[in-house]
Amino acid sequence: MSAKRYITVKEKTGEGFFGIDEAIKKLAASASAKFDETADMAARLGVDPKHPDQMVRGSVVLPNGTGKKVKILVIAKGEKLVEAKESGADFFGGEDMIEKVLGGWLEFDKMIATPDIMGLVSKLGKVLGPKGLMPNPKLGTVTFDIKKAVAELRAGKVEFKIDKSGIVHAPFGKASFGEEKLKANFTAIVEAIMKAKPSSSKGVYLKSLYVSTTMGPSVGLDTNEIKNVFK
Secondary structure, three states, rough: OHHHHHHHHHHOOOEEOOOOOHHHHHHHHHHOOOOOEEEEEEEEOOOOOHHHHHOOEEEOOOOOOOOOOEEEEEEEEOOHHHHHHHHOEEEEOOOOHHHHHHOOOOOOOOEEHHHHHHHHHHHHHHHHHHHOOOOOOOOOOOOOOOOHHHHHHHHHHHEEEEOOOEHHHHEEEEEEHHHHHHHHHHHHHHHHHHOOOOOOOOOOOEEEEEEEOOOOOOOOEEEEHHHHHHH
C-alpha cells in the first residue's frame, strides 16, 4: 500500500479505540484493494505461553464461514477411508499419503486423522508442526467422526493458538461479507478466546485487541467493552 493510499484509508478508520459495532464499521470501510481482503483479528493476552498451563488454544465454527475454500486431507484406514470419500474430503489415504507428505507434498489446508493411525501420523510432526497442520484431538481433527470433522471445516471452522509473543491471530471472514456477518464472526471467535482463558492466568487477560483487513490499517477495540460483553 502506498503512503498516500494508507493515509486516505487511515482517515476513514481514525485513531483511538472503539466499540465492536464502530470497529467493524471502520474495518469494512478500510477495504480498498482490488481483491476481496481477509478480515483478521489480533489479541494480545496476559499469559505466558512458555508455561504449558497458560497455553491458549482452541477452535470455533464461524457462523458465516471464512469465505475461503479449504482443501482437506484425511488420513485413515479401512471403512473410515470410505467415510472420508463420502464426506467430501479433497484427499484421503493411509500410509501412502503419509509418505507423500513426507516427500514434500503439502497441497492441503487442513488434515484430519483417525486415532488408530496417529502412531504413523506422528512422524509428520517436524513437517506439519511448524505450519500448524498437525491433527490435534483438542481441535477436533483427531477423531473417528470423519463426517462431522469435514463438515465443520467446510462450514468455516477456525483454529487459534497463542504465539511466542503472547498474541493470538485469526481470520474471521472477507471484507465482502458486510458489517453484520463480520460482526457475527468476530463475536464468535472473541467469545471462544475469552472462554479459553487458562485458570492459572492472573491479572489482565485481554490486554489489547485489533482488527484489520489484508491491506488496511489496524483498528483498535475498547477492551473494557469486550470484557463486559464476554463476562
